[in-house]
Amino acid sequence: MTNSFNFGQADVLFTDVDDTLTTDGQLLPETYLALCRLAAAGIRVIPVTGGCAGWCDQIIRTWPVTAVIGEGGAFYAERTAPQTVRWHYWNDAAGHKRDQEAILTAVAALDLDFEPQLASDQAFRYVDVAVDYNQQQSLSSEQVAVLHNALVGRGFNVRQSSIHLNVWLGDFDKSTMAVRVGQEVLGLDRQALQQRAVFIGDAPNDESMFRCFPLSVGVANIRKHLPGMTHRPAAVVSQRSGLGFAEMAENWLRQRTESDLPQAEIHPV
Numbered sequence: 001m002t003n004s005f006n007f008g009q010a011d012v013l014f015t016d017v018d019d020t021l022t023t024d025g026q027l028l029p030e031t032y033l034a035l036c037r038l039a040a041a042g043i044r045v046i047p048v049t050g051g052c053a054g055w056c057d058q059i060i061r062t063w064p065v066t067a068v069i070g071e072g073g074a075f076y077a078e079r080t081a082p083q084t085v086r087w088h089y090w091n092d093a094a095g096h097k098r099d100q101e102a103i104l105t106a107v108a109a110l111d112l113d114f115e116p117q118l119a120s121d122q123a124f125r126y127v128d129v130a131v132d133y134n135q136q137q138s139l140s141s142e143q144v145a146v147l148h149n150a151l152v153g154r155g156f157n158v159r160q161s162s163i164h165l166n167v168w169l170g171d172f173d174k175s176t177m178a179v180r181v182g183q184e185v186l187g188l189d190r191q192a193l194q195q196r197a198v199f200i201g202d203a204p205n206d207e208s209m210f211r212c213f214p215l216s217v218g219v220a221n222i223r224k225h226l227p228g229m230t231h232r233p234a235a236v237v238s239q240r241s242g243l244g245f246a247e248m249a250e251n252w253l254r255q256r257t258e259s260d261l262p263q264a265e266i267h268p269v
Contacts, residue, residue: 005217005234005235005251006255007198007215007251007252007255007256008195008215009195009196010043010195010196010197010198010215010252011042011043011044011196012043012044012046012182012186012188012193012196012197012198013038013043013044013045013046013197013198013199013200014046014047014048014069014178014197014198014199014200014209014213015045015046015047015048015199015200015201015245016047016048016049016200016201016202016203016206016209017047017048017049017051017055017059018049018050018051018161018162018163018202018203019162019163019202019203019219019221019241020200020201020202020219020241020242020244020245021035021047021241021242021245022241022242023240023241023242023243024241026242027242028242028243028246030242030243030246031242031243031245031246033246034245034246034249034250035063035064035065035245035249036064037249037253038249038252038253039064039065040064041253041256043252044066044186045063045064045065045066046065046066046067046068046069046178046181047059047063047065047068047069048068048069048073048174048177048178048199048209049068049069049070049071049072050070050071050072050128050130050159050161050164050166050205051070051071051121052070052071052119052121052122052124052125052126052130053070053071053075053077053087053124053125053126053127054121054124054125055070055121055124056068056069056070056071056075056077057077057085060077060078060079060085061079061083061085066078066185066186067181067185069174069177069178069181070126071125071126071127071128071166071168072128072159072166072168072172072173072174072205073090073172073173073174073175073176073177073178074089074090074096074126074127074128074168074170074172074177075087075088075089075090075126075127075177076088076177076180076181076185078185087126088184089126089127090127090170090172090176090177090180091170093126096126096127096170097126097127099127099168099169099170100125100126100127100128100129100168102169103128103129103156103167103168103169104118104129106151106154106156107129107131107151107167110147110150112146112147112150113146114139114143116131116147117131117132117136117137118130118131118132119131119132119135119163119164120132120135120136127168128166128167128168129166129167129168130164130165130166130167131147131164131165131167132163132164133147133160133163133164133165134162134163134164135163135164144160144165147165148160148165151165151167155169156168156169157169157170157173159173159204159205160203160204160205161203161204161205162202162203162221166205173208174205174206174208174209175208175209175211175212175213176208178193178197178199178209178212178213179193179212182197194212194213194214197213197215198213198215198216198217198252199212199213199215199216199217199233200216200217200218200219200233200244200245200248201216201217201218201219201222201233202218202219202221202222202225202241203222203225204225204228204229207229207230207231208231210229210231210232210233210234211231214234215234216233216234216235217233217234217235217236217237217248218232218233218235218236218237219236219237219239219240219241219244219245219248220236220237220238220239220240220241220244221240221241221244222236223236237251
C-alpha cells in the first residue's frame with residue numbers, strides 16, 4: 001500500500017550525505033541533478049552529515065547548497081562570498097579541540113579483543129572522532145556493539161552512521177544545529193522551520209532529525225535499521241541511497257508544479 005506524502009509548503013531540505021545522497025560511496029549523476037533541480041526551484045538545500053570538515057569545505061564551495069552542517073552538528077559552514085567560507089561552531093573551537101584530544105586518547109587506550117581503527121578522514125575533522133566499522137574496516141555487529149558501549153561508558157556521545165561510529169563531547173547533535181541554522185541563516189524559529197523543512201536520511205544517527213522534523217523521509221536502505229530505532233521517518237521511498245533521494249526530489253517537484261498528478265511511490269514505515 002502506498003502512502004500519500006504531502007510536502008505542503010516546504011521550501012527547505014535538510015539531507016544526510018553518506019548512503020542518502022551517495023550510493024556505494026559515489027555521487028550519481030541522477031542524484032546531483034536532483035539536487036540542482038531542487039535548488040533551481042527555490043528549495044534551500046542544507047546537507048547534514050557526520051562527515052568531516054574537509055568534506056564539508058568541498059560541499060559548501062562546489063554544490064548548490066545554502067549551508068552545510070558537519071561532524072554530526074558540531075559546526076555549520078556558509079558561503080559569505082563566492083570564494084569565502086565562514087565556519088560557525090556549536091561552542092568555541094579551542095574547547096572542541098581539547099574534547100577531541102581526550103576522545104582520541106580514550107580510543108587509543110581501549111582494551112578490547114580487536115583494535116578499533118580511526119576513519120581515514122580523521123585528520124580532516126575539527127571536532128569529533130570517527131571510528132571506522134563499515135568503510136575501509138569491517139566489524140561485526142557484535143564488535144560494533146562492544147565498541148559503542150565501551151565509549152558510552154566513558155561518558156562520550158556515540159552515534160552510528162552507515163559507515164562510522166561518531167564520538168563527541170557536548171550537547172549538540174544534527175537536529176540542534178539544524179535549528180540553529182534555521183534561526184541564524186534562514187531567519188526561521190523552530191516552529192516555522194518544522195513546518196517548512198523536509199529531512200531525508202538513512203541511518204540511526206539521523207534519529208534526532210526524524211524526531212525533530214515531521215516531514216521526514218527515509219531512503220529504502222534505512223529499513224534494515226528501523227527495528228532498532230526509536231524515532232523513524234514518516235515515510236520511506238522505494239529506492240535506496242542516491243536514487244531514493246532522486247525519487248523523493250521528483251515527487252516533491254511534481255507536487256510543487258503539477259499538484260493534480262499522482263505522487264511517486266512512497267511507502268509507510
